[in-house]
Amino acid sequence: MTSLVPTDSSQLTALKSYQTKLSKILLFYVLFYAALAGFFAAMLTVFYQTLDMNIPKWQLDGSLIGSNPGLGFRPMPPVENVESTLIWYRASDENYKYWTNELDTFLESECSPASYVLLTDKSCLLLTTIFAVVSAYRKPGILEGGGENSMACDYDQRPTGDKVCTVDLGTFGPCIPSTQYSYPQSHPCVFLKLNKVVTLHPATQSGIFNWNPHYYNDTEHLPELMPTDLKEFIKLKRDTNECFVPVCQMNTVWVSCQGENPADVENMGPVQYYPKRGFPGFYFPFQNKPGYQSPLVAVFFEKPAIGVLINIECKAWAHNIHHDRAERRGSVHFELMID
Numbered sequence: 648m649t650s651l652v653p654t655d656s657s658q659l660t661a662l663k664s665y666q667t668k669l670s671k672i673l674l675f676y677v678l679f680y681a682a683l684a685g686f687f688a689a690m691l692t693v694f695y696q697t698l699d700m701n702i703p704k705w706q707l708d709g710s711l712i713g714s715n716p717g718l719g720f721r722p723m724p725p726v727e728n729v730e731s732t733l734i735w736y737r738a739s740d741e742n743y744k745y746w747t748n749e750l751d752t753f754l755e756s757e758c759s760p761a762s763y764v765l766l767t768d769k770s771c772l773l774l775t776t777i778f779a780v781v782s783a784y785r786k787p788g789i790l791e792g793g794g795e796n797s798m799a800c801d802y803d804q805r806p807t808g809d810k811v812c813t814v815d816l817g818t819f820g821p822c823i824p825s826t827q828y829s830y831p832q833s834h835p836c837v838f839l840k841l842n843k844v845v846t847l848h849p850a851t852q853s854g855i856f857n858w859n860p861h862y863y864n865d866t867e868h869l870p871e872l873m874p875t876d877l878k879e880f881i882k883l884k885r886d887t888n889e890c891f892v893p894v895c896q897m898n899t900v901w902v903s904c905q906g907e908n909p910a911d912v913e914n915m916g917p918v919q920y921y922p923k924r925g926f927p928g929f930y931f932p933f934q935n936k937p938g939y940q941s942p943l944v945a946v947f948f949e950k951p952a953i954g955v956l957i958n959i960e961c962k963a964w965a966h967n968i969h970h971d972r973a974e975r976r977g978s979v980h981f982e983l984m985i986d
Contacts, residue, residue, distance in 0.1 A: 717842040718979035722749035737986040743830040800929040802896050814940045818922035822945035839944045859932045861966035864897035877903045898928035901964040902944050914952035921945040957983045
């Protein structure tokens with residue numbers, strides 16, 4: 648058998664030369680990639696020095712998110728029906744409790760900054776028990792910042808400095824936890840909120856940074872497609888309210904909910920909005936202050952038809968909110984069915 652170990656001096660010399668070249672090549676690539684990694688780390692460090700973790704570098708139309716908010720609704724269907732927007736329950740056998748529990752969860756908790764998870768506009772999904780929970784609406788005392796910078800606001804009492812406005816659930820009429828949001832009486836409440844913007848810190852997913860609504864606060868420039876009942880409401884509000892900007896109750900992002908088809912309009916029946924028919928202007932702009940709470944509107948369905956699927960579309964109204972049904976810009980669609 649021929650030996651694989653070189654014995655000739657020329658073979659030994661060639662082997663040593665090969666080993667030397669291989670060592671040099673390996674050393675070159677080690678140094679090259681080390682230098683490349685160092686350069687990347689240095690550039691990344693310089694890049695992070697240009698960022699403010701509380702203020703987006705690109706805002707409004709200069710960002711991918713843009714400046715046109717949408718609407719979200721609660722309660723949401725189960726996660727396994729992620730594509731569904733149907734609220735369906737039977738009041739007689741208490742299967743409405745899934746929906747009321749969803750609202751309890753929504754009003755009590757949101758993901759903490761520990762859970763850097765990109766979520767859709769579903770309720771806060773706790774994937775593991777390591778995600779801490781901070782109370783959002785029902786226990787403002789343990790909000791980020793301890794709730795110390797929260798204050799009760801009004802149109803003539805806007806937040807100043809680092810203060811933020813609280814959301815008082817006591818003003819939501821029949822849409823409160825103690826009544827189970829009126830689901831047992833077949834008069835369900837659906838909560839609306841301006842869609843969140845996903846940031847690095849889910850606790851701050853509350854709105855488009857620095858976005859200010861351009862309100863419909865007069866009766867001369869109302870859009871043609873605005874529902875008649877909302878136009879009449881604004882005109883009545885205008886007639887009974889002296890508007891001295893910025894102290895003006897007309898400075899509101901108005902909300903309307905309608906059946907999508909004539910049959911849906913009839914089956915939906917009358918609705919009421921709590922605490923106001925829209926999102927008050929003193930909650931804007933969102934500037935990522937600790938403890939900020941997104942404003943809510945509770946839509947109370949007084950007498951929806953029983954045993955009928957009702958298609959409902961809700962819209963937010965401001966001059967700089969543009970509606971696109973296909974893209975769900977400025978609006979939200981859901982279905983309601985009560986057996």
